Amino acid sequence: MLHTTGNYLTNKNTGNQVKMTELFFELLNYKFFSNALLASFFTSINCGIIGTYIVSRRLVFISGGITHASFGGIGIGYFFGFNPIISAVIFAVLSALGIEFLAKKADVREDSLIGIFWSFGMALGIIFIFLTPGYAPNLMGYLFGSLLTVTSFDISLMTALTIIVAGFFLLFYKVILFIAFDQEYAKTHKAPVQFITYILIGLVAVTIVLSIKIAGIILVISLLTIPQTIANLFTKNFKYIIYLSVIIAFFGAFSGLILSYSLNIPSGASIIMSLVCAFIIAKLFSILVTYIKISKSVLLLNKKI
């Protein structure tokens, strides 16, 4: 079945348009496909919002650390026989709070701490997975993403996270923006800086783990950074970066989903491929726009003289 539908997509004749829509509605009938679509939708919102916070505050490295640390949780889940996503969420949140707390209190440089948590989590995960008797099912899915095996349970987790993240940002947008911009100044206004920063790093951790199903541990960071980087080419406004990134992330996830399905490759890789293509096109476009602007003003200058 996979291969016949694949032919639809690679078919480059004029009837292509009709067949694509046909295929789309046909696919919607399949539970796995509508699940994948829903998962892409909610993950795009989560990653669009949280990723903007990560990129603006330059938290990419700590996010990488949290991502890899969460592998420890996945290993524990396999070993003790419960849903690895649940233990990964717990493990990731604790690592995130641990890094944040120790960097403030223990007089260890934050990036060194991240390095420690990063490798510690990975090591723990590897140990537990090797200790788990028999074969670890779906392990590849956790590493490289497998959008087509998303379960209804995963989706309910993602939906809950979207409600929390979107609600939190809608309610506290101003405070979040000002604290992210200038913590010390926010403190002089007695803003709850610590509290908000801890909540946000916790949300970063949960968002990462719940996106692992889609992009995989190895690649999930790109879902939190590439859309924002593209958006940042066109706007320097925090709010608009969020909106644009959500749209771009959804575009990436959707085209990645189609690619993953038709070529039967891991969704993480196909999503990143489409996002990187989008980035290159956007960058070329923005270079072109600046070039036109510059030559226009040079033309004006020449006219004046």
Place this chain on the structure above:
Amino acid sequence: MNKIFEIKDLSAGYGDDIVLRDINLVVNDLDFIGIIGPNGGGKTTLLKVILGLIKPYRGTITFYNGRQQKKSENTIGYLPQINQIDLRFPISVTDVVLSGLMSKEGLFSRYSGKQRKHAEDLLKQLGIFELRNKPIGGLSGGQLQRVYLCRAIVSSPRLLMLDEPNTFVDSRFENDFHKILKDLNNKMAIIIVSHDVGTITWYVKTIACVNRNLHYHPTNIITQKQLASYNCPIQIITHGDVPHTVLEKHKL
């Protein structure tokens, strides 16, 4: 005159490095204090203690409520010295200025049209209105400094604290800047940190020398000799090309 706050026998520092020892200081409404002192003397530390960013080791700092002051209101407007701020952060000039209203507003509410208008008026007054929608990364050092001044005064605080605000400012704006501060001083107390003793003595009312200790000098006229007796090893520099400072030199 109503007291804004009083510092008593206060010591503060970082780790085991005691930077400020036995500080005493009273600041009243409409004061205009110039803080001078050598690099590393503890001027910035003192401001941070007043702001509550650094907990003192010993001693107290007591704030007194003004007459019409609501509890939630922000007492102090602050313009920091060096900004650890990330200039590539995606935020516009107007939003930075509005962030000065953070504590005046609840955590949830949006800014009213009146507040936006007020922020825009300030931007006009400081000659940076055209920059209002620019990201802060696209500003020069002096323009940025003006934005931070707007942020510091947008809440009409009772006390304005400026940590070396004139570092980037050109001499043309410096004159305007002094006028603006004088105007503001009709409505709020001001504490300004500066290395440029020759210039600040021209417009402050009193002087405090901070070099690990604090010596309060109740007028704005200070001589090199007095500075030395305060253990304040800095030079009064004359600015040959800025007329008002030369005048001040004659007065000394």
